[in-house]
Every structure is written in structure tokens, then in C-alpha cells.
Amino acid sequence: MTGQKMDFYERVGIVCRRIPYGKVATYGQIAMLCGKPNNSRQVGYALNRSLSGEVPAHRVVNHKGYLSGASAFFDSGMQRRMLESEGVQVGEENRVELKVFGWRHTLEDALEFRRLFGDE
DNA sequence: ATACTGACTAATC
């Protein structure tokens, strides 16, 4: 039980799929839900690697709400358009108001992930 | 095994 030493990157994919439609999460938030609060950088790296289409990577922004350059997307405006198509308003500086569109996960969510990942 | 990378963040200056 819980001994699943799954890749951190795989965890990232699982957590990201839980980001609700029309909401965004931060790298740090994802990292925290994966049980590694300081792995925010790895989150971005993981998403870049996991861009299989099954992971809503466009819903992840940095802690200030800025779209992270979108270098992994085909063009810089793609992430923005994807978000807008979900109803997420993106500011002129490619910025999202986290107060409004940030995913506010519950403690239950965190506990569920913790259980799922085995909380190392 | 060691070195380098990187879609970040928090702490300093």
C-alpha cells in the first residue's frame, strides 16, 4: 500500500487533470499537491514532457498569474486562446487574475492526492 | 556515478 514510487512527473499529470475547467493552478500549487512543495520547477518540466494532450497544461500558470511564456505550445498565443475559450479572462500582459480564476482546491483534494501518492 | 537542465518561487538587495 502506498509504496507506489511513481515518477514525480506522473503525479503532476494526475494532479493537473484535476484542475477544473475554467480554472488555473500555479506550479507551486501542483507541486504541493504532489507532496513536494519545493518542486515547482519540476512541475513545469514535467508538463513540457507530458504534453500528450491528455493533460491540460494550459491551465497552469506561475504564482503571479502570468502565462509562462508558453514556449511548449506551438505559438505564444495558443495557451491564451485555450484559456479564453474556457472562459478564463487573460489580461493584456498574458496574466490571469488568480483571485478570480485560481483553482481553490480543498483539503479533501490534498488528502486524496496524499493518499494516492503515498505521501513520502 | 556526476553534471547539467529547467513552463518556478521565495528571499534579498
Place this chain on the structure above:
DNA sequence: TGATTAGCCAGTA
């Protein structure tokens, strides 16, 4: 007040 620096750590070569 904003800009810079250093820390972070799993994955890859």
C-alpha cells in the same frame, strides 16, 4: 518600491 540571486530537486545525458 522593483529587480536580482540563490535555492530547489527529479529527470536526463
